[in-house]
Amino acid sequence: MNTFRFIGVISKPLDKGNIIKKTNNNKKYLRFLIKQNENNSAYVQMYGDTLIKGGIPVYLENSNKREIIKYEDRFNEKILDNVSNMSKYTIYHNEKKKDFIWKDDFMDCIYEFITKMPANTIYEIWGEYLLSYYNNKTYNNFNIKGIRVESKARPELTLSLELFYNHKSLDERDKKNKFLLNAYIEQYVYADKKREYFPLQVQFITNRFNFKNQADIEIIKHRKSNLNPSEKEGYVKSIWEAQYVRGAQLILPPLETLPKDIQFEIENAGRDIKEYMSNVIGEASEFICLTRPANTLNKDGKVYFPINCTDNEFESKINTVFKENLDINKKTIDNIAKQDAIKNPFN
Numbered sequence: 001m002n003t004f005r006f007i008g009v010i011s012k013p014l015d016k017g018n019i020i021k022k023t024n025n026n027k028k029y030l031r032f033l034i035k036q037n038e039n040n041s042a043y044v045q046m047y048g049d050t051l052i053k054g055g056i057p058v059y060l061e062n063s064n065k066r067e068i069i070k071y072e073d074r075f076n077e078k079i080l081d082n083v084s085n086m087s088k089y090t091i092y093h094n095e096k097k098k099d100f101i102w103k104d105d106f107m108d109c110i111y112e113f114i115t116k117m118p119a120n121t122i123y124e125i126w127g128e129y130l131l132s133y134y135n136n137k138t139y140n141n142f143n144i145k146g147i148r149v150e151s152k153a154r155p156e157l158t159l160s161l162e163l164f165y166n167h168k169s170l171d172e173r174d175k176k177n178k179f180l181l182n183a184y185i186e187q188y189v190y191a192d193k194k195r196e197y198f199p200l201q202v203q204f205i206t207n208r209f210n211f212k213n214q215a216d217i218e219i220i221k222h223r224k225s226n227l228n229p230s231e232k233e234g235y236v237k238s239i240w241e242a243q244y245v246r247g248a249q250l251i252l253p254p255l256e257t258l259p260k261d262i263q264f265e266i267e268n269a270g271r272d273i274k275e276y277m278s279n280v281i282g283e284a285s286e287f288i289c290l291t292r293p294a295n296t297l298n299k300d301g302k303v304y305f306p307i308n309c310t311d312n313e314f315e316s317k318i319n320t321v322f323k324e325n326l327d328i329n330k331k332t333i334d335n336i337a338k339q340d341a342i343k344n345p346f347n
Helices: 103-116 214-227 260-268 311-315 320-329 333-343
Strands: 003-009 020-022 028-037 040-047 055-059 066-070 089-093 096-100 122-134 137-149 156-165 178-189 194-205 236-247 285-293 304-306
Touching: 003 040, 020 103, 028 103, 028 156, 040 103, 040 156, 040 236, 089 103, 096 103, 103 137, 122 178, 122 194, 137 194, 156 194, 156 285, 178 214, 194 320, 214 285
Parallel strands: 040 137, 089 137, 194 285
Antiparallel strands: 003 028, 003 122, 003 156, 020 028, 028 040, 055 066, 089 096, 122 137, 156 178, 156 236, 178 194, 236 285, 236 304
8 A cells, every 4th residue: 555644734724615625526525735844745635435325334353345334323432443444534632542434524523623723733644645647647646544743753745655667667867866767556446446557757866965975875776776677577566665745845966066165064063955055946846756665675685576477467457547548649657747747747
C-alpha cells in the first residue's frame, strides 16, 4: 500500500461549507489544505460512502470478507472492537482514540475538531495515497484515514511508496540536478475489479549533495544503483520514502558553488545551506521527491527485488484508461508528465 503522513498547520474554516461539500449525486465530501510551511502544502480529502441494504460494509478482524453493520449500530463499541483497522477512521485527542466506520460521521467530527483547536495547531494526518487519471491528466489523491494533534514533530509532507520499475525507467539527462524515475504504483481499480499499475514519475534530487565529498558520492551511487536494475532482472519492486512538493521551493545550489567561507561554515559549524538561500525561490511546481529506501534487503545494498514476470505480463496490467491514451497519442510517460506540468503545475 502507498501511504502518506503529513504534519503541518490547518487553517480554521470560516464555516462547515468551506471544507465539507456535496457532490452532484448528493454524496458528502471533505477537502482542505495542510501547510508544511508558506511554500509547501497539500490538499487532503475524503468522499462519503453509500449504504448497502441500509447498512455499512466493513471488514472484520482476521477476515477477508465484508460484513454489513447496521447503520444504527455504527457507534456500538463492542461491534467496533471487532472491525478491522482497514475499515476504521480515527481521531486521537488528549490521549483518547475515537473510531468511526461511517465516513460522514468522521468528516463532521474532523470539522468540529479543527474548529475547537487553537490557531497554528500542528496536526498529523495520515492515509492512503492513490493516483487517478481523467481527461489526460494525472491527479494525486491523499485519502484521509486519521488525524491527531502533533505539537512536537517537525512539519513535513512524507510518503511511503511501493514502486515498480525496470532498466528503462531511469532518466539521467539532468543528473547534476536530479534523477527522474518513470515508475509505477499498484492500486485496486473498482471499475475493473482488479489491481492495476499506474504510472508515476518521481525524482531524486542530486544537487543538494557535495560532489567533492566522497560520502555524498557514495550515497548518490547507492541511490542510482537501486533505481537502475539490470535488464536481466526485469521489473522490480522496492519501497521508498519520499516527500511531496507543491508550490515554490527554495533553490539549493551545489555546495561547491557557494563562497568558500560559507562552505566552511556549513561543513564545520553545523550551519544549514537554507540559511543562506532564504530569499531564493524556485518556480511553482508539483512533484514527488525520493529521499531514501525504506530498507536494505541484503549485504550488497540492494533495496529492490525482481517480481519475476515478463515485460509483456507487467505491461498488460497497466491501467487501461492510461494505456489507451498512451497508444492513441503515442506519447511516453515522460512526455505526458511534461505536458501536464506545462499546462498546469498544480494539476
